[in-house]
Amino acid sequence: GQSLEQPSEVTAVEGAIVQINCTYQTSGFYGLSWYQQHDGGAPTFLSYNALDGLEETGRFSSFLSRSDSYGYLLLQELQMKDSASYFCAVRDHKGFQKLVFGTGTRLLVSP
Amino acid sequence: ETGVTQTPRHLVMGMTNKKSLKCEQHLGHNAMYWYKQSAKKPLELMFVYNFKEQTENNSVPSRFSPECPNSSHLFLHLHTLQPEDSALYLCASSQDAGATVTGELFFGEGSRLTVL
Numbered sequence: 580g581q582s583l584e585q586p587s588e589v590t591a592v593e594g595a596i597v598q599i600n601c602t603y604q605t606s607g608f609y610g611l612s613w614y615q616q617h618d619g620g621a622p623t624f625l626s627y628n629a630l631d632g633l634e635e636t637g638r639f640s641s642f643l644s645r646s647d648s649y650g651y652l653l654l655q656e657l658q659m660k661d662s663a664s665y666f667c668a669v670r671d672h673k674g675f676q677k678l679v680f681g682t683g684t685r686l687l688v689s690p
Numbered sequence: 691e692t693g694v695t696q697t698p699r700h701l702v703m704g705m706t707n708k709k710s711l712k713c714e715q716h717l718g719h720n721a722m723y724w725y726k727q728s729a730k731k732p733l734e735l736m737f738v739y740n741f742k743e744q745t746e747n748n749s750v751p752s753r754f755s756p757e758c759p760n761s762s763h764l765f766l767h768l769h770t771l772q773p774e775d776s777a778l779y780l781c782a783s784s785q786d787a788g789a790t791v792t793g794e795l796f797f798g799e800g801s802r803l804t805v806l
Contacts, residue, residue, distance in 0.1 A: 583732070609793075610792075610793045611793070612793035612794065614795075619799070620799060621692050621694070621780070621797040621798055621799045621800065622733070622780070622795075622797045623692070623797070624793075624794040624795065624796070627792050627793035627794060629793075666732075666733065668733075668793070670793045677735065677738060677746060678735070678793065678795060679732075679735070680725075680732040680733040680734075681732055682730070682731065682732045683732070
């Protein structure tokens with residue numbers, strides 16, 4: 580079967596750094612995406628890694644190790660507005676965006 | 691505003707009702723998706739349409755019937771649902787062009803369905 584494992588909840592304080600891990604087991608692998616979803620809102624795309632290494636986009640970075648079937652999302656200089664759920668997702672189809680999602684990690688940022 | 695609009699935002703229906711969810715994307719994308727989001731569970735892919743053709747049906751019960759009249763519109767027709775079908779139904783779109791596929795889906799805010 581296909582599975583993506585993430586911690587269910589992470590807590591941190593404003594200004595801190597937090598890392599959300601994702602390990603995956605899927606039938607195919609063409610890339611790992613990360614999405615953010617605020618309560619009542621739409622999931623929004625944060626980053627995508629197709630190759631090993633670190634991708635940086637502002638305060639957010641994402642890392643992938645294909646040999647370890649592992650990736651993480653790193654959030655720096657945390658702000659209250661970063662409180663949300665974060666999902667990793669594997670693209671398991673070559674031709675289009677068929678994504679398999681993890682169960683999500685709820686991040687709570689406190690003052 | 692993601693460029694993907696879903697209506698209605700909330701829907702309550704009985705098990706014998708027939709209703710439809712609507713999704714419209716204003717992004718010029720050629721692929722559209724239905725996902726189901728239930729509490730404590732991963733987003734589940736239900737259907738994929740690429741250039742109006744259904745390319746994926748993820749073993750979804752026949753009480754869910756998708757329709758894609760054109761690349762901008764996607765419907766999910768609901769009939770004889772069960773209480774366990776209560777969930778948030780998310781529509782998404784993407785631009786697929788082979789080597790430029792980026793793992794990015796554009797989601798609507800979803801339709802919250804409650805089946806009594």
